[in-house]
Amino acid sequence: EKVIVNGELIERKDAVMDIEDRGYQFGDGIYEVIRVYNGKMYTAEEHLKRLYESAEKIGLKIHYQKDEIKSHAARLIDENMLETGIIYMQFSRGIAPRQHAFPLKDVACSYIAYTREMPRPEASLDKGVKTLLVEDIRWLRCDIKSLNLLGNILAKQKAAESDCYEAIQHRGEIVTEGSSSNVFIVKDGTVMTHPATNLILNGITRQVIQKVCAENAVPFVEKEFTVEQLLAADEVFLGSTTSEVMPIIQVDKTVIGEGVPGSMTRKLQELFSQHIQKECTL
Numbered sequence: 001e002k003v004i005v006n007g008e009l010i011e012r013k014d015a016v017m018d019i020e021d022r023g024y025q026f027g028d029g030i031y032e033v034i035r036v037y038n039g040k041m042y043t044a045e046e047h048l049k050r051l052y053e054s055a056e057k058i059g060l061k062i063h064y065q066k067d068e069i070k071s072h073a074a075r076l077i078d079e080n081m082l083e084t085g086i087i088y089m090q091f092s093r094g095i096a097p098r099q100h101a102f103p104l105k106d107v108a109c110s111y112i113a114y115t116r117e118m119p120r121p122e123a124s125l126d127k128g129v130k131t132l133l134v135e136d137i138r139w140l141r142c143d144i145k146s147l148n149l150l151g152n153i154l155a156k157q158k159a160a161e162s163d164c165y166e167a168i169q170h171r172g173e174i175v176t177e178g179s180s181s182n183v184f185i186v187k188d189g190t191v192m193t194h195p196a197t198n199l200i201l202n203g204i205t206r207q208v209i210q211k212v213c214a215e216n217a218v219p220f221v222e223k224e225f226t227v228e229q230l231l232a233a234d235e236v237f238l239g240s241t242t243s244e245v246m247p248i249i250q251v252d253k254t255v256i257g258e259g260v261p262g263s264m265t266r267k268l269q270e271l272f273s274q275h276i277q278k279e280c281t282l
């Protein structure tokens, strides 16, 4: 199994990180997860664009060109013979004596990437999943795909302990997003999701859903909605790179709709699969 460390393709067992890497000590860095279908990267351009945007937002300089990172990823897929799975990549502010402020000298960022096999979650996509509500206790820059994920982790752990697939976070009355996904409701034929502000990560899956809705005359609005609206929705689903368009059939004790994936969710799943086909056929 091969991995990338600072631009070099090496064996996984030879990969080591410094104990004073700022990613390790502070979570001072950013990351991306790109889906691979049929051995091809899905929406790689969009993910890499967001990667550089996240870097910019925290003043981290990525001294690699987009095409270099892309060819590293392609190299990993090849070497590891990955068909269906993900590429994880992360960039930290590098290695320097521990102090909160940025390193004084120009320290190079640390860059790692690896692949992992991951099938499409077909059973859950078919049946739908249960979720629970948790207060969103995260910071106010959730638009950055930061390595700091404690708020997200604590939320997901609550879900896991209740045998739920995802935790749906809310700030007071307003539903923001899942712990690792965006949340959508359907009411009277309109798809609604939280606007892409500082309070959520603007998911690439979210962007694809928005696009296919526009292309297929499906009403789609970016608008805040409340916990009450969530519980009273006709349909609820989440979107993420690994989970795709995932039907939500229960929120806490409340069964959504008929307790089975709704017709709009099914339609969007189909349109999403077509988009994958278009981007990733051999």
Ligand code: PMP
Pocket: 152, 177, 178, 179, 180, 181, 182, 200, 201, 202, 203, 204, 205, 206, 239, 240, 241, 242
């Ligand atoms: N929100 C959060 C907090 C996430 O971690 C993710 C990514 N797993 C998403 C939304 C969905 O983003 P994407 O569709 O780009 O995977």
